[in-house]
Amino acid sequence: MFNRAALLSSGAMGISRRGFASARSLSKEYQNLLVTRPKPNVTLLTLNRPKALNALSTPLFVEVNEVLDQVEKDEEIGALVVTGSEKAFAAGADIKEMKEKEFTDVYKNNFLGDWTRISSFRKPVIAAVSGFALGGGCELAMMCDIILASPTARFGQPEIKLGVIPGAGGTQRLTHAIGNVQAMFSTRVFLSNGAVRLSRRGFASARPLSKEYQNLLVSRPKPNVTLLTLNRPKALNALSTPLFEEINDVLDQVEKDEEIGALVLTGSEKAFAAGADIKEMKDKEFTDVYKNNFLGDWTRIASFRKPVIAAVSGFALGGGCELAMMCDIILASPSARFGQPEIKLGVIPGAGGTQRLTHAIGKSRAMELVLTGRMITAQEAEKWGLVSRVVEGDVVEEAVSMAGTIAGFGRVAVQAGKETVNAAYELSLKDGLHFERRIFQSLFATRDQKEGMWYDSMVAARKEALGVRDAFSGGIFQLLNPFSWGVLAMIAQPTAWHKERRPGR
Structure with missing residues (x-):
């Protein structure tokens, strides 16, 4: 367990007044990161996408990798700490970036290949985790050398709900860390324990x-x-x-x-x-x-x-x-x-x-x-x-x-997940990660992936739309006529047809 208050302020991504404010930072500012030097020989890298619960994306990892390159060359720095916010270390990959991708695109461009640079970083990396560390967030934490978790931390690999499997090391590192049985079980995070009880x-x-x-x-x-x-x-x-x-x-x-x-x-x-x-x-x-x-x-x-x-x-x-x-x-x-x-x-x-x-x-x-x-x-x-x-x-x-x-x-994703977790016992970690990446990329050729990510993005859009409606219920949204509200409802509300098209249904 770590004392997050000693690291970060009570604000979602603020720098602590107890020393970080004056800490020497890297010369460049980043859009998705906050980078500081809380100690002369330590770099603190804070994921900074609060509205997206620090959802991981290619632009974010471009910045992460640039920081890693600088830190690796800096002889004064001996260790790196990676953290997120109180609510989320990283709640997963950014679905908006992935949902339109096709198999040929992810395979040809080796999608996620640049997301794992931190695993080959030569200096020690400590992950300080609060809140959600799901999907790619859990994988990012496992790429680090040491994981310290606050009592609020929640870990899981829920990719199966999107018609895919973990693609940045989850099936391999998780199996090595907690064993085959627990790794198979880990995909249950946030699933109903008792949706149907049978006597x-x-x-x-x-x-x-x-x-x-x-x-x-x-x-x-x-x-x-x-x-x-x-x-x-x-x-x-x-x-x-x-x-x-x-x-x-x-x-x-x-x-x-x-x-x-x-x-x-x-x-x-x-x-x-x-x-x-x-x-x-x-x-x-x-x-x-x-x-x-x-x-x-x-x-x-x-x-x-x-x-x-x-x-x-x-x-x-x-x-x-x-x-x-x-x-x-x-x-x-x-x-x-x-x-x-x-x-x-x-x-x-x-x-x-x-x-x-x-x-x-x-x-x-x-x-x-x-x-x-x-x-x-x-x-x-x-x-x-x-x-x-x-x-x-x-x-x-x-x-x-x-x-x-x-x-x-989705049946294809489930079978792929089982096969890939089991492969962790047969392959070296290097070969297992390569195998996982290829299986993950291949699932972008399936209908399960398309429907899973489409459905997830629709649910997110619905929550966002309803949140906006509630926030402005006393203002301009009252001017919307019934037809306009009907169109918004069609866009934001998962219909019975949506539910029928969910993966595996």
Whole structure:
């Protein structure tokens, strides 16, 4: 936490009377920045677009990069501080600049390529964040070396709502910083937690797939969401080859169904899945498991292209923990218990446990769980970054609500976001950033991007128009005739047609 009052005045972008007013500034004045020297060896760079909540734009980054070039050459300056206003560090990229761009334009001119100069700046950079740091603002903060946040700071990557993905490092740096599961979850910022709440009775009447299964229950709690429930209660949902044959069959159907945008995977209150079925494994020989690639068919869900949310209650042990980690987001009830106890059976995890667990929680903690077989609580799993969060209410209802929100966005952007976040584990940071940029640029060729940014700009125009109307309600706006107000309403009010054209609808 930092003391912003010691940095900036109570005004949105003013320079503090306690020393900055007399601080030596750079010789040039900027339109979008305030640049000062609060100390002889420190430069303070303040984003200064208060009306736009410091929305990021190419002209702003042209100025930022010029300052960086000057500071890098100045031997007196040893560090840089980047900040915004009390309300917003930077609330995202400027939609007005992006909404009319086409794929050929953003690809040919490498749009956003000049926005990341600060990440290669050789002197230390500290981000002092208050208020919103969303989208490009969050990415800008992550390009810095140290982030200090005030209690009002809010971070997120809500680009998916505009039909695109983060394009300036969000999918890569966020994954490296907080892990795959939390990075997938981060796109939820400002989305409704409970737009639709479904009771357990509601699931019973949901539309099922045409086929019935012996080890699964499959339903459609929402038109665009499939709920897959492991159904081996007597065996605590122990995993087996017949069960995965059914899971893979469901995945094949769901992947082909264009109505379905997300999948929720769950078990029972007592056990998500308590491990692999020992009865199936105990008599197997090396030649058998090697020749037939035992467990090879157990990981199909990891390559499933649509988002998968695991709703975990009770035991998620061994293969159950591995199955949860194959999903994109893990929500846990307070009763959830995670672990890899295979060492007690004389083996190790064989369906990704040693690898995904290490990526999620780090080497030391993964070693502890794999080598001791210890179980951890839901709260520990959340603290370590294995799960997105612990849900105090019905975890399945929450997962279905989240899945419905995700499924309501543009399908291409959602799949691209999933693919790009997952790529962070396969690629170097440099290659991952390049991959992300290209995927981001390619989304400018989609209808989702056009409609998403158009809709967002219309909502902003509506708010601005209504604000002006309220501000001048006692003045000249009273002279507008009903026809004029009708035209203004058509421009500013999202209509039913607008809503139908939103991404993913």
